[in-house]
Amino acid sequence: MSITPAVQFDLHRRMVRIRLFEEAAGRLAEAAKLPGFLHLYVGEEAVASGICGALNDDDHITSTHRGHGHLVAKGGDFNRMMAELMGKSTGYCKGKGGSMHISDLSLGMLGANGIVGAGSPIAVGAAFANKYRGRGQVAVAFFGDGATNIGAFHEAANMACALHLPIVFACENNEYGEFTPRDKTMAITDIVDRAAGYGMPGVIVDGMDVIAVHEAALEAVAKARAGGGPSLIEAKTYRFYNHHGVQNLGLKYRSDDEVAKWKERDPIFTLEDRMIENKVATRQRFDDIWAELRNDIETAIKFAEDSPLPTSDQVLVDVYSANGGN
Amino acid sequence: MSTVGIIVNPNAGKDIRRLVTPATHTSDVTKVGIVRRAIVAAAESGAERILIAPDTHRLGRRAADGLDAPVEIVDEPVTGSRFDTIGAARRFWKEQVGAVIALGGDGTSRDVALGWPDAPLIAISTGTNNVYPVAVDGTSAGAAAGLVASGIVSVADVARRSKKIVVRVDDRDSSVDDVALVDLAFIDADFIGARAVRDPSTITAVVAAVATPASTGLSSIAGRIHPVDRWESGGVFVRLGAGGRRVRVPLAPGSFTTIDVAEVRPLAEGESITLSGRTILAFDGERDLAVSPDGTVTVRVESSGPLVIDVERTLVRAASALAFDHSEKDDHGH
Incomplete structure (x- = not known):
């Protein structure tokens, strides 16, 4: 049950892929090359990576408006992601969904979601289907602290527990709902205190420590897969960039000191330091990984830039079902 | 006042x-x-x-x-x-x-x-x-x-x-003094991670100041072989491994596992024991400190809690x- 070097490298790779994709997306947004909003996942990489690293390809996840990290961690394709962000026809949603609707059903990624709290009921539906089919698949609902104040989350958690479904509720508690600190919107500090109210266990992990998140995910996913029902994992984490975009937009809702303190606990660098200390990796090996993945990002940007925009005759394609919804 | x-x-x-x-x-x-x-x-x-x-x-x-x-x-x-x-x-x-x-x-x-x-x-x-x-x-x-x-x-x-367990760690660049009140466990792991000791097979040794058969957790290993109550002086050291007794212990609440104990050694008040090499130290049940292959850990149980x-x-x-x-x-x- 110990976390082998191969698993450590796998978790590291997932995190670096997220970091590089998001930083590239941020630069493109600043250069006005991306239409629409952009919510960057930088800082929270350990959560998506630690949890998706415990899943199989045919397990399901639902995501949030800050959803790139979840798809990347599940194995998303850089080219199709970057093309979608640029609104190109080669993108995941043929350029018509953009950042907040990105999905890949072949990877069990059931979609980012622009509506806060809306992903959890979808994950419950997937978990219900998985239980019905009986192939041992698990669903994970990613959501933020703010989403737990939304009715849809309560209904989802309640139904998942009532039906004893194979699901993990993964809360990314980054302490802010958009620009509002958590303590202005709820009277409790730990989201996990809500779990018992539905009848499921809930645990807190350090969301800046991918090993800690992964250890919790292994337990919760194994429990769900074995018919043990839902769990809630609350990962205490932090987003390094603003709610949306890269710049602060002049909204000073977090102190520089607070942001700097969280950045000291960068999940990628702390894992690298520990792996080097344990003589599992060298700095050179990590430099090579970063260089290889940077190259993938550059390729994806070029792919997206060179791809065509969707043509006007595609506006209604894939929007309405031609055969009555079946 | x-x-x-x-x-x-x-x-x-x-x-x-x-x-x-x-x-x-x-x-x-x-x-x-x-x-x-x-x-x-x-x-x-x-x-x-x-x-x-x-x-x-x-x-x-x-x-x-x-x-x-x-x-x-x-x-x-x-x-x-x-x-x-x-x-x-x-x-x-x-x-x-x-x-x-x-x-x-x-x-x-x-x-x-x-x-x-x-x-x-x-x-x-x-x-x-x-x-x-x-x-x-x-x-x-x-x-x-x-x-x-x-x-x-x-x-x-x-x-x-x-009582308390007085712990001194001398490592490459630094020395650390710390204490535990119940048990200090040596864990074969690379990370502190989620802190709780999940995998019994990674426990290599435990020093306990309090080890009763009624305990739950790491101290229960010693507690079910060589009980030491909270008021008597001294403690107990157990090294895990094959060749000795096999005991069923509640390592976590409502969760029992079989542990192989290779060595049990009572520790008198103030008697030191030193272990060397790479380990993660779990203080009172939680992984907390990584020790490098060059490090040594010196432990004693004292009535100074x-x-x-x-x-x-x-x-x-x-x-x-x-x-x-x-x-x-x-x-x-x-």
């Missing part, structure tokens, strides 16, 4: 062991309720001043909200780490607190012992598998603390000196001394 100090660890009772065992979840509301009852009871029982350590979740402040009691939230930095408890305990020592109430697990009491080694302590269990703290309601704990702090009951009559106040004995003494009889002051607001 008779002063009671209260520390509440907001992080206790919420770790990953709840995923695989039926361990108790202790919510913030539960903790706030215990502290609130302790405040009322301490004020009722002679405390003229109640100091509360600040915490990230503002549990102490919430507990005191609206109460007519002489409560002060002490002005100490809040870091969200164990240093909050260590700092608060040290502050309570400076403030000449007469009795400390600490809500948490074994690890919380450990941090109190670091901040104030001689603390007169009532440790209330709100953790996972607690050996050192006890399950006692805030009402009784607060009353006992108030009675001791005010001198109505003498601390010497109702408190006993507990906090003064543990016996709540029931305190209340019995007070009753014998007619301390609960209604007096005139009770007609004026008490």
Whole structure:
């Protein structure tokens, strides 16, 4: 049950892929090359990576408006992601969904979601289907602290527990709902205190420590897969960039000191330091990984830039079902 | 001035062991309720001043909200780490607190012992598998603390000196001194990770100061082979591995496993034992410190832990001394 070097490298790779994709997306947004909003996942990489690293390809996840990290961690394709962000026809949603609707059903990624709290009921539906089919698949609902104040989350958690479904509720508690600190919107500090109210266990992990998140995910996913029902994992984490975009937009809702303190606990660098200390990796090996993945990002940007925009005759394609919804 | 100090660890009772065992979840509301009852009871029982350590979740402040009691939230930095408890305990020592109430697990009491080694302590269990703290309601704990702090009951009559495990780690670039109150385990792992010891096969050795067959957790390994109760001197060392006895132990609440014990060695008071090489040290059940292949860990068990106040004995003494009889002051607001 110990976390082998191969698993450590796998978790590291997932995190670096997220970091590089998001930083590239941020630069493109600043250069006005991306239409629409952009919510960057930088800082929270350990959560998506630690949890998706415990899943199989045919397990399901639902995501949030800050959803790139979840798809990347599940194995998303850089080219199709970057093309979608640029609104190109080669993108995941043929350029018509953009950042907040990105999905890949072949990877069990059931979609980012622009509506806060809306992903959890979808994950419950997937978990219900998985239980019905009986192939041992698990669903994970990613959501933020703010989403737990939304009715849809309560209904989802309640139904998942009532039906004893194979699901993990993964809360990314980054302490802010958009620009509002958590303590202005709820009277409790730990989201996990809500779990018992539905009848499921809930645990807190350090969301800046991918090993800690992964250890919790292994337990919760194994429990769900074995018919043990839902769990809630609350990962205490932090987003390094603003709610949306890269710049602060002049909204000073977090102190520089607070942001700097969280950045000291960068999940990628702390894992690298520990792996080097344990003589599992060298700095050179990590430099090579970063260089290889940077190259993938550059390729994806070029792919997206060179791809065509969707043509006007595609506006209604894939929007309405031609055969009555079946 | 008779002063009671209260520390509440907001992080206790919420770790990953709840995923695989039926361990108790202790919510913030539960903790706030215990502290609130302790405040009322301490004020009722002679405390003229109640100091509360600040915490990230503002549990102490919430507990005191609206109460007519002489409560002060002490002005100490809040870091969200164990240093909050260590700092608060040290502050309570400076403030000449007469009795400390600490809500948490074994690890919380450990941090109190670091901040104030001689603390007169009532440790209330709100953790996972607690050996050192006890399950006692805030009402009784607060009353006992108030009675001791005010001198109505003498601390010497109702408190006993507990043990601690003194740990020194000499590593490549640094040395670390630390303590545990129940057990120190050596774990074959690369990471501190989620802190709880998940995999029994990674435990290589345990030093226990308290090891009873009634314990849950790492100390239960020694407790089921060579019991050492909390008041007798010395401790016990067990090395895990094949070739010796095989015992069934509750390593976590409601969760039993078979452990192979290769060696059992009683440790006399103050007797040192040294282990070398790469390991992760788990203090009182939680992975906390990585030791490199060049490091050495020296451990001894001493009778120099906090003064543990016996709540029931305190209340019995007070009753014998007619301390609960209604007096005139009770007609004026008490």
